[in-house]
Amino acid sequence: MNRAPTITSYEVIDLRFPTSDEAHGSDAMHADPDYSAAYVVLRTDVAGLEGHGLTFTLGRGTDVCVAAAERLCEMTIGLTLAEITRDFANFWRRLTSESQLRWLGPEKGVVHLATAAVVNAIWDLWAKAEGKPVWKLVADLTPEQLIGCIDFRYLGNALTRDEALRIVEANEPDKADREQRLRADGFPAYTTSAGWLGYSDDQIRQLCREAIADGWNAFKLKVGADQQDDRRRAALIREEIGPHRRLMIDANQRWEVGEAIEWVRALAEFDLWWVEEPTSPDDVVGHAEIARAIAPIGVATGEQCQNRVIFKQFLQLNAIAFCQIDSCRLGGLNEVLAVMLLAKKFGVPVCPHAGGVGLCEYVNHLIMIDYLRIGASLENRVCEFVDHLHEHFVDPCVVTGGAYRLPQAPGYSAQIHPETLAAYRYPDGPIWRERLGAKP
Amino acid sequence: MNRAPTITSYEVIDLRFPTSDEAHGSDAMHADPDYSAAYVVLRTDVAGLEGHGLTFTLGRGTDVCVAAAERLCEMTIGLTLAEITRDFANFWRRLTSESQLRWLGPEKGVVHLATAAVVNAIWDLWAKAEGKPVWKLVADLTPEQLIGCIDFRYLGNALTRDEALRIVEANEPDKADREQRLRADGFPAYTTSAGWLGYSDDQIRQLCREAIADGWNAFKLKVGADQQDDRRRAALIREEIGPHRRLMIDANQRWEVGEAIEWVRALAEFDLWWVEEPTSPDDVVGHAEIARAIAPIGVATGEQCQNRVIFKQFLQLNAIAFCQIDSCRLGGLNEVLAVMLLAKKFGVPVCPHAGGVGLCEYVNHLIMIDYLRIGASLENRVCEFVDHLHEHFVDPCVVTGGAYRLPQAPGYSAQIHPETLAAYRYPDGPIWRERLGAKP
Incomplete structure (x- = not known):
């Protein structure tokens, strides 16, 4: 043996x-x-x-x-x-x-x-x-093998194993076409690099201009510390990126439910695509209340949402319009697959959280897996990218022209230089x- | 200074x-x-x-x-x-x-x-x-001082600081009377000691008889491993405790939502007061579905519910009929006070989880605080008691005649012998x- x-x-x-x-x-x-x-x-x-x-x-x-x-x-x-x-x-x-x-x-x-x-x-x-590469390993699994990686415990009232299997099977016929498209065009990304709270206005303008020159079409601004300051910075970014590129805001859990609704409305004139982490990541019911109040602006959350059971409820209550899985907050790739399947079932696009250390390397595989095997669409999908610390990785993610490119090396790309x-x-x-x- | x-x-x-x-x-x-x-x-x-x-x-x-x-x-x-x-x-x-x-x-x-x-x-x-003792320290705080211990972040859409203050203020007039009652009668407890899965039928019968002789009126049975076995043990306990004492079951998160509903119905003939932890402690929406389906049997949970934001949602969705705070799962007494206030606002009795090491010592204070300052009622309230490991404490809880007695020594009673x-x-x-x- x-x-x-x-x-x-x-x-x-x-x-x-x-x-x-x-x-x-x-x-x-x-x-x-x-x-x-x-x-x-x-x-x-x-x-x-x-x-x-x-x-x-x-x-x-x-x-x-x-x-x-x-x-x-x-x-x-x-x-x-x-x-x-x-x-x-x-x-x-x-x-x-x-x-x-x-x-x-x-x-x-x-x-x-x-x-x-x-x-x-x-x-x-x-x-x-x-x-x-991990994305290719998963791309080549049979539907049964892929589903066999997932613990469906506590999902039974939203998604059964059989439903999940049928989702994956239904995507088989066009899988090879989608792989070709990824090889040609990559997967669309957005940048948070321009919008951190600690940056000066001049820094933000400069970063926006550089990002547009590099092909970026979606931008995220950190908000929540001071409303007037947020309005000024949102206006500044909207002015820089023009009316047709996408602008998202991220409050990093700063607000009460009612406060979130009021604050987002005060920024709505800058044409926001989503508001991210408006309140506690544990508050499914609160997010649902916010989502109802601020539509058509979408609610996004996930980077601090603990597991598939919380995501299940966000989807059941129509509390999120964008599902921001985190490659390390969830219990590894197996549970990420479960959440991708839930999102597919409920018709919500997966737009992973990234940044930090290694998260961009991980999501570079996850977005490809979702597109090939589960979500199978690029509509309303963008993946976060932050250009920090990649130099420490043996196989760093490649992002060009505002798109993540398919990883080539064997493995999951998060190996760091000795x-x-x-x-x-x-x-x-x-x-x-x-x-x-x-x-x- | x-x-x-x-x-x-x-x-x-x-x-x-x-x-x-x-x-x-x-x-x-x-x-x-x-x-x-x-x-x-x-x-x-x-x-x-x-x-x-x-x-x-x-x-x-x-x-x-x-x-x-x-x-x-x-x-x-x-x-x-x-x-x-x-x-x-x-x-x-x-x-x-x-x-x-x-x-x-x-x-x-x-x-x-x-x-x-x-x-x-x-x-x-x-x-x-x-x-x-801690219960007396809290009993003697002014309403403002008590409320000043609580972080109300993320509770704004369910309970404001002012509402909480009014709850405490409204309880002031009869506080001294309730303290007298506690000194005389203690706070009602229930025992889980008879119902662990690992015990034999003879052990269970023997423990039930001893508990009845000691004045216990509420009993909890661990279930969820095997439905036929659960039916046999529930029948056995109901037979031992008679028709008028209370019987609760505890599934320790074993079930899917649909499975919980089916399983509880299969045991309903034994006249259950509550079912505890029917599914994932994170699944607020799932508990609400179970609660609707098994009424008038109540849903209880809390020992693995992470914080006040989760409890807020359980209460907002009418998902629990009994609020089982845990003295160590929540972030200490300050957050326990927040959850007690939420439970009071929504009219749900607080029935703390205990057992383990030191939890009975802690809840001995918490139930007194809830009765004196917040919940201010004994209706449908019982506090768990498990008779293990108390000998290691300097000031162990005293439970006699099926009731917790007021702690006397200064402190929070969880000090262990050197x-x-x-x-x-x-x-x-x-x-x-x-x-x-x-x-x-």
């Missing part, structure tokens, strides 16, 4: 970039993020074959995610890749329903972020073993030793 | 009891719990004055909660008790919205469990400094050294 590759050991690295030095990533709720990751390496008995995965964090507390990822990595030791992937849904449930660890979630917060790092590392391993892992490891990498030593 | 007491240092202990040796605490989702706690000690510059607090866990992963609690404890160092308590809502928000840590929740899972341990330790410290902390510390306490050493 072929036992290879077998997972033989793991390492989890606390990796932090001191991005709070500049205003990159600043928003109404996160003033000083240090883009970070709990970074998992699964090693095997096959020389040179490893799975790398990460979950994105903001600095402090990355050690907490590392501790959780270590507990989950322990559950992979001694398993062959085939033992995991031949009933992947079952393995996923074993991770997420471990009888003692599940109390810490269940399926939310730190343990679920850590689940993403481990599960994404397994997909990276699987894809490398097959010699394919030099970066050594330099930015917290607290003992040289970047941090120097900074921490410099403090009084 | 009086700077005392100032928090000067902290310690967080990974404390685990090997309860999985027996079937105590076994249910449909948690087969082998080792009742555990991340245990926080906040030390001050006043000799002998410490705050002790804990969050309950199930064994593996307690270290993850410890790591999170350490990050939060760091934020208390150098603060005086007065700096924290004079605007307690603001301090609570600083903990739960720390700009880098909040990504790990926000306000859910590991970081929120850890928040409970730290916040509960602060209440313990405050009460000890005042020389009162001998226990030393013996059960994981992995280096003697109890664990021996067990871990004994494994191959």
